[in-house]
Amino acid sequence: MKPYSILIFDWDGTLMDSEAHITQCMRNAIAIVGTEPRTDAEIRHIIGLGLEEAIQHLYPDKPRSLIRAIADEYRQEFLVRSKGGSELFAGARETLHALNAEGYYLAIATGKSRRGLDKVLDETGLGALFPITRCADETHSKPHPRMLEEILTDYDAAAHDALMVGDSEYDLLMARNIGMDSLAVSYGVHALDRLLQHQPRGHVDDVTHIPDWLTTQKDKK
Template structure:
């Protein structure tokens, strides 16, 4: 039996965290007296490590101002997480059922590659009781920002599964580019934060979680 690896992005793929992300970035920029980026611009940087994301939104700010924006974002996001719990980042429809079906398959191993911090990911997984699903969890604390392939390489190394038997599932072009840079295939999900045009390099695209297993089967046929 060939072992397969399915690596999931988190924000915009498994959970809908856009409200907390937008509110936190809005508070960070407003608190620094800066023009607040549009909601679409903020959603466009989801998945990047936070310092890189802030630099994309405010490319001409000083390093000190960037660090202040990052700190303000983290502070607000943590407060919202404590206030809202799982309600602030609900699972997308069908996400848990898809994870349960895949985890029940002895040939499939699950992993995570996310721009979240370790603390943020662990809090999210606790709130949704997800910890038992994933054999490898890679976070922004330990790697260069997406689309660098470091997180994928770590997932492959920790699980011992070959790149040709691995797939990344994500909602942004950063996920797709990261997967291809690591030599694995990528499934783009259309319910997340990047528009369809930015998912054009995905090997396959799906519109709902109930399409995931068929898509994986098609890639691995």
């Protein structure tokens, strides 16, 4: 018996090592708009939120017009102008295929836009593994639990059937807000001590450790 039937993954910082790329795109967008810069640490802090909500965190006192201008430039940077990119974490592809072969249903709940997620799913060739996905620009942003509610509805499942896997406090808090177990990954954007404050069921230090961790949970559910 598997401990869960559905594994819901965050994307950036959990499956893809995209921190540097996101940070550079945001720095470029801010510079183009011409407002005060933000440090890499400040930008890393908001990775995982929906785009405009993330920028609002960076500039809480700025007008909506400036927030939207930065968001527009970020989209151009990420989707059009940027020639670089990000790679999946080592072993992520193999781990996902192994979990799929074990009979887990897979889903994604991400702060990316629909265009952004579709782009990386196409580039990585992983789209077929994730029949159900939710993005911040088509529902509520994390940590609101609406993404998870919609995924559970699509799978006709309850919160106790699923596990949220993520690298940010927004992922774990979203799971707590719906009463879903979560698994923290310590190699992403937020430090482990910060993640543990949100009471995940456990944590792993490498994406390839997820199958073994799930095996240890079979007798604990």
